[in-house]
Amino acid sequence: MSYLYVLILIVPALATALAFLPNSHWSIRSLDFPRVQIAVLCLASLILAALNPPALAGSVLMVIVVNLVALIYQLYKIYPYTRLAKKEVLSNHAPDDDRTLSLLSSNVLTPNRRSDALIALVNQYQPDLLLTLETDQWWQDALHSLETDYPYRVAIPLDNLYGMHLYSRLPLKNTEVLYRVEDDIPSIRSQVILRSGDTIRIYCLHPTPPSPTESETSKPRDAELLLVGKQIRELDETALVFGDLNDVAWSPSTRLFKKVSELLDARIGRGMFNTFHAHYRFLRWPLDHIFQSAEFQIKHMAKLPDIGSDHFPIYAKFQYCPAQEDLHEVETADAEEMAQADEKIAEGHEEVK
Structure with a gap:
């Protein structure tokens, strides 16, 4: 015994x-x-x-x-x-104004055909930004009805489970589609002009996960995250990073990304918002992320209902408060951690050669 x-x-x-x-x-x-x-x-x-x-x-x-x-x-x-911890991002309960920004991110699962469920959520929450992941040409056509309300778009329909579409009610500028580490894994880098005229940098990501069917190691994923983190740090701009990062919030790689980028996570002190796996209650963890710089306060955050995908969509509404950014405590990477980030970026590039 x-x-x-x-x-x-x-x-x-x-x-x-x-x-x-x-x-x-x-x-x-x-x-x-x-x-x-x-x-x-x-x-x-x-x-x-x-x-x-x-x-x-x-x-x-x-x-x-x-x-x-x-x-x-x-x-x-x-x-x-958990809700027992201190909140990392301040809550903002003021009425919405021209510095309010909302976004919805959804990995739709390419073979899923419940486009009606996603459209219903978009109509209900009316996000300023909508990011869809794993979207192919079928999904692009199925979401065509959204284009009237979202005149600014970035479309990358792909059949390899890494298609990506960004829909925006607000003007976009300096938009780039980047293949940072792997030739068939896109990301979006752009700027959003708020109704107030302020400009916000956004990064939309969906790196490959470490798995027997995708990538043998986590090196390409880690390299993409840290490349973005370093760029945010070097540009020193107000930024939002969102998408399916195929990593959990508490992993060493995401923690390092957070320190390198000096971004905040509104989930800290509010809950895990487990977005994957939608079909198996005991096998859930937070794969879909929204990170923001210290100029943002959070008005609302929610894991949204099932749309037939293996991921739940995630929604957040922020208030841009640049005069109050010093109210947040921001973690930053030291010299050793920056060297570690450089090493992981080099390993990721070497892995895909």
Whole structure:
């Protein structure tokens, strides 16, 4: 029986330990994603051991202690993304004005045909910016009815699951479609002119995930995120970054991106907003992100209803408050972390050669 307890307890503890390895292979980096699930398994295993106490052989006792440490560590990592933590981005409850900006981001899943569900959400929330991911020519045609209300558009219909469409009610300028790391993975870089006349830089991203069917390692994804982060830091502009980043908020790579870019995450202190996987309740984590510079305060943020995709859409409304940016505490990368970012960018480019 002691061997059975060791087996039950060792699985979540081992998953926790393996995620510490500085290895970019998908089998290791994928363990960054299910921290909530691993924490639940840790807790369930410990409860089982408490309800049915095993003979406390040395190996069993050691594994119980290790599992308890793993549980505490997992809770520590996910705590910032609960409502118990301090909010990183200030709330703004003032009436909407010409410095208010809203956006909706949705990975639609290319074979999904529920365009009506997405259009209904767009009509309900009336976002200023709409980003659709995995959109091919069929989806471009299906969303044609939105074009009257969204006269400014960037269309990249692709059949490789990395198509991207940006719809805007507000004028866009200096728009670029960039293939930063991989030749078939696009991103959008543009500027949005608010109703007040202020100009905001936006970055729309959908890098490849580390997985057996996509990319063997996380290097291309990490390189794209950090390239954008460095550019934001160097330009020192007000910026929004949004899209399906195929990474979770608490992973080392996203944390490094956040420090390099000096952007904020409105989810901290508000909840995880788990957007993937829409079909499996126990297998959910936050893959779709919206990061903003310190000039923004948050008015509303929501995970939206199922549209037939494997991702839920995500919506946010911001207030541009440049005079109050100093009210936010911004994390910044030190020299060692900047060197680490440069190394990861070089590794990502080398990976796809």
